[in-house]
Amino acid sequence: MTLSASLASAQSGLNAASRGAGVISANIANALTEGYARREIRLGAQHYGTVGQGVQVEGISRQVDALLLRDLRLAHAMAEGQDLRAAFHGRLDDVMAGPGNLAGRIDGFDAALIAAAALPDSDTRLADLLVQAGSVIDGFRSSAAAIQSARMDADAAIAVDVARLNNALDGIARLNADIAAMGAGRRDSSALQDQRQILIDQVAAIVPLRSLPDAQGRVALYSTGGAVLLDMQPRELGFTPAGVITADMTLASGALSGLTLDGQPLRSDDGGPLAGGRLAANLAIRDVLAPGAQDLLDAMARDLVERFQDPALDPTRAPGGPGLFTDQGAAFDPADMVGLSQRLRLAPAADPAQGGALWRLRDGLGATTPGPTAQGILLQELRTALNAARIATGPLPPAGRSLSDLANATITTLSAQRLQAETSAGFAMARAATLEQMHLAQGVDSDRELQDLLLIEQAFGANARVISTVDDMIQTLLGL
The missing domain is CATH 1.20.1260 (Ferritin)
Structure with missing residues (x-):
């Protein structure tokens, strides 16, 4: 040399x-x-x-360990989705089983019936009975409002995530082009790849995905369900938020928006191409989990109304007329059960605030004049109807239950769903945390x-x- x-x-x-x-x-x-x-x-x-x-x-x-990063992204997506589901079940269980829950209100109404039947000439006890009946209705309506609020929150979160996903895909596409250009010029593109990895991680939390690199340094993104999100050009996810949601509004009826990809409708259920992450969890809350809870609540509301709407209970009522608990003042139609828990109202005939009279609780809703003040037979019959073993229509397994037992069975079902969701979320989050530690160990x-x-x-x-x-x-x- x-x-x-x-x-x-x-x-x-x-x-x-x-x-x-x-x-x-x-x-x-x-x-x-x-x-x-x-x-x-x-x-x-x-x-x-x-x-x-x-x-x-x-x-x-x-x-970068590509396999570990792939598993970490999938784990984060699963953890995000399971955590949202667990949070929904926890929120619902807190409303249904917490202080002032429906079972307690029904028991309070039962106690007021006992007190009023024991002293039927007491306006004070009749007034308390009306208050307790109103408390039961308030319990149904507040629980139903919480369910619809959860649906509206999920709908708004879907809109936010769709916007974030579209923005992230646009950013990844631009970075793909810049990285390919820098690679062609033999320049270091590591900083741009860092930025792209952050954006891909954001997308992966919303939708579980896999990335495929090409020879020029670009990456294509596919959901684990098979939807192409980015391949040279980003595809656009579409969604229209509803704003206000009521119990009768569903995806199937067209009242709520589903997802579209480049204008084409996508399946939005757990078997769809975007299943598994935060987006799918919010769709499940809005379209499956919350409506399922609403069905339980409406079935219980129906059982309440039908117990007191029985024609044999109060002979003073007109045929087909409503009982003490009504569907917005009218008799309940079994074909219109959806949302009943939000439409419950007291019978106007027994409510002084609606022009009625307290004595009709004792003498019958159709009575035109007060009867003997010491006669509490109807009040006793009302309590018998409340506690009768009856098979309710609804999602719960058929069994003869009193209204209080039905409320407790509903609460037990919701609590079990919460426990299962929290267990799944805990497992998913533990797995994600373990993979995160492995990923960090490969850092600087x-x-x-x-x-x-x-x-x-x-x-x-x-x-x-x-x-x-x-x-x-x-x-x-x-x-x-």
């Missing part, structure tokens, strides 16, 4: 050491930066023709980087020593 070749080789070593030091310093500086992947410098032998001469920097590589280790920096320092010193030695040799030659 000639002296000039020795100088060139040492100079290339200095250049490589300088680049390596820059990479390590960037790693240490970004140790806590979200989305930053550790870099390593790639070195190779430098050739001029068939002669090797020094070292060259072939590029900067991002150290400052101690390791400092050790590598010492090696680079030694290499830099050695190459500098070569240059110094060659310079001394040249000076010796020049001094001859």
Whole structure:
């Protein structure tokens, strides 16, 4: 090797050491930066023709375990979805089983019936009976309002996530183009790949996905259900939020929006192409879980109304007329059960606030004049109707139950659903946390980087020593 070749080789070593030091310093500086992947410098032998001469920097590589990252994204999507479902069940269970729950209100109404039947001439006890009946209605209506509020929250969250997903896909497409252009120019695109990874992670929390890289450094994105989200150009997800949602509004009826992909309708259930993440969980809450809870509540409201609407209970009422609990003042129609829990009202005939009279609780809703004040037979019959074992129509397994037992069975069902959802969420979150720790362990280790920096320092010193030695040799030659 000639002296000039020795100088060139040492100079290339200095250049490589300088680049390596820059990479390590960037790693240490970004140790806590979200989305930053550790870099390593790639070195190779430098050739001029068939002669090797020094070292060259072939590029900067991002150290990412693609399989672990894929599993982590899927785990995060599952955890996000399960956590939302568990939060919904917890919210519903708190309303249905918490203080002032329906079972307690029904028991309070039962106690008021006992007190009024024991002293039927007491206007105070009749007034308390009316208050307790109103409390039962308030319990139904507040529970139904909580269910519809959860549906509206889910609908709004769907709209937000769809907008975020579309924006993220647009950003990923732009970064794809920039990364491909930089790769063609043999420039380092690691910083852009970090930005792209952050955006892909955002999409993966909304919709579980898989990414496929191509030779130019671009990535295509597909949902685990098979929908193409990005392939050269991003596809647009569509959704129209409803704003206000009532019990009768469903996806099947067309009153609520489903999802579209480039204008084409998508299945929105758990078997659809976007199933498994946050978006699917909110769709399930809006279209399946909350309506299922509403069905339980409406079935219980129907049981309440039908117990007191029985024609044999109060002979003073007109045939087909409503009982003490009404469907917005009218008799209940079995074909119109959806949303009944929100439409419950007290019979106007017994409510002084609606122009009625308290004594009709004792003498009959159709009575035109007060009867004997000491007669509490109807009040006793009302209590018998409340506590009669009756098979209710609805999602619960058929069994003869009193209204209080039906309320407790409904609460038990909802509590069991909460427990199951929280168990699933706990498992999903634990798995995601474990994979997250494994992913973080592959990040920047400052101690390791400092050790590598010492090696680079030694290499830099050695190459500098070569240059110094060659310079001394040249000076010796020049001094001859």
